[in-house]
Amino acid sequence: MSYHGNVTVGGPADVRELAPLMITKLAVGPHDNNTYLLRCRLTDEQLLIDAAAEPERLLKTINGSLAAVVTTHQHPDHWQALQAVVNATGARTAAGEHDADAIPVHTDVRLRDGETIHVGYIPLRVIRLTGHTPGSIALLYDDPKGHPHLFTGDCLFPGGVGSTQNDPDRFTSLYNGVVEKIFNVLPDETWVYPGHGRDTTLGTERPHLEEWRTRGW
Template sequence: MTTGLEITKLSVGPMDNNAYLLRCRTTGSGVLIDAANEAHRLLDLVSPGGIQTVVTTHRHADHWMALEEVVAATGASSLAHPADAPEIPVVTGTLDEGDTLRVGDCALAVIHLVGHTPGSIALYYAEEGGHLFTGDSLFPGGVGNTHGNKADFDSLFHDVTTKLFDRLPDDVTFYPGHGKNSTLGAERPSLRQWRERGW
């Protein structure tokens, strides 16, 4: 549990996608990461405080199936990276490397990770031990799926290594687009193995 940013995780079907509600404990402002599916459950999650923004981590449809309904019901803005935005049904603004996403008094850094898709992003909240929302770019046990494309794997592995593992401390908890959370420290010893296996 954080003191500045409240993080609530909800798995929605049919592909066990994780959606994350981030709420500033001071102001009550809310952001939803990945309106993946089951809009009614997501709307129950965000009420009664509402949300100001929905961030889509990348363009794959299993991460935005409920986006239009959630945006219509909440009036939230819809943000994504410009490289993936054209394939996402409703986008009202973009986020790129180095941008800051505000959730009330809390600030999250936007990190662009190329490989799973051209416009995948992660969001990093540096306070209280560090919390990193990685979409499908990083999971416990490896980087995201690059479908056997060596260039895409090399790009994603490079970005995950240089922008996440080389810059952030071991105690950072990361929250992937599917499945369980982990820490950078727990995964760091496996980086060489990931590099060698190529996925």
């Protein structure tokens, strides 16, 4: 079956199989968070994006060794299972340098905008997006034989950018970052994997950018 990304808390994961990379999407409760397990198919090295909750389900999905856990931002619903997963696997932890101190699990690698983190041979480029939190990050895998794959945490969803708590300065920062660093440089085929809910593509969302700017959220 082809990947669709429509997962529910308590339900099965969905798996996307690319030639060099496997992407497993799982929804965990109680806040309906998405967590993504990336596996390099050449090395079998694995990286988890957001150990959000339900560590037993995460560890069952990992089902083996884990090299690293990347936390997309400091909000507690994205790291509730982090300590348990690290204790069980010995994985390194990574987060955006400007959010790391607010995550109560030690961050081994502080990621800067534009840096690259690898899972096996797969490069993931770090994109800092300020506004939802000071140091939120997205991770980009630009598949050389296909379209880009973008893991956006809570910065970009179907229908808009993430919450900025009605703060106009924070909204402007996040909106401008998403437009300049994502929409202005990546193609419509880019697949977006958000921190909650269903997936989308940049092509689906691009026609609504002006609407988002006007409404301010």
